Amino acid sequence: MSVLIRRVREGDWRGCCAVEAACFPPDEAAEPDSVAERIRVFPQGFYVAEDISGTDSVIAGMINSGATSRNDITDEAFKKLVGHDPDGRNMVVFSLSVRPEWQGQGIARQLMERFVLESRTQGKACVLLLCKDFHIGFYEKLGFAHCGLSASTHGGAAWHEMRMRL
Template sequence: MKYDLATMEDLNEIMDLERAGFNKEEAGSEEVYKDRINKLHDTFLTIKNDSGKLIGFVVGPAVKKRFVQDEMYDDTPLNLSQGGHQLIFTIAISPNYRGRGIGSKLLSEFENIARKNHRESIALTCLEGKIPFYEKNGFADQGVSASSHGNEIWYNMEKIIN
C-alpha cells in the first residue's frame, strides 16, 4: 500500500468512497471535494492498494480552532503552515477494505504529517457508534458537538499530539 497526497486525478475514486461511507445529507459534493483538493493539498492524504486503486482517504484543515465547525464544511478554510490544530473532516475506507486496520494506519500517517507541522492536536466529529474506533486510536471523547451537520448527533474527539 502507498500513501500519497490527493490530486484532481483521484476525484472520481474519492467521490465513490464518500458516497459509500456517508448518507446524502452527510456526504460532501464533488465541488466541495475539488475545493478541498485545491485548498488542503498538504492535508489530504490517500492510500492506494498495490494496483494503484484508491482505497481510503483522510482530509481536513489545519486551523487555529480546536474543533470542527459546521461552516467549515461549506467554506473550506486554508491550512496554517505551522502550528494550530489539525482537524479531520472525513476519513473514508472502501467497503472492500474495512476491518483490515486501514483506517488506523491512515490516521497514524496523518498524525505524522500533523506532528511534522507542529500541530497541537488532531480533532474530528463522529457518530456515537464510531467513538470506540477513535478511542482505540488514542482520541478522547470530548462530548457532544455543537454540529448539526447532516441532522445527526456528533461527538468531538481529540488527540493531543504536541
C-alpha cells in the same frame, strides 16, 4: 492486497468522490466540488489509501482535513474551507473513510497514523474531529480523547467531539 498511503493528487478526485459516496449517506457526504476544493487548497492535509495490487490502482480510502487555530469545529462553512488557515495550530479531520469492500483491514488506522505523523511534522498542536457514537471506541484506541457531544447537527445526526494532542 497491497495498499500505498500517500498524499492526494489532483487526479485522485473521482476516486475520492467514490469513497465519499460509498461511505456516507447523501445528506452527510461532501459534495464533489468540496472534495475538489480540499484537494486543491490543502493537499498537505489529504491522504489516500491506494490499492496497488491489481493492474488498475483504486482509491480504497482517504482522510482529509482543514486547519484552524479555533477550537470550535462545528461551523458547517469550515467544511468548505471557509476560515481555513494552513498555519492554524489544529488539524480538523473532515472525513476518514474506507470503501466498504476494504474495511476491516486496518486501512483507516494506517491513514490516521500517517495523518498524525504528518500533522506533527507540520508543527500542529491537536487533531480534532467529529464522529458518531459507534466510532468513539475506534478513535479512543488511536489515542483520541472523547470530549462529549458536539453542537453540530450535520446531516441531522448526533456527533461527538474527539481530540488528540500532538
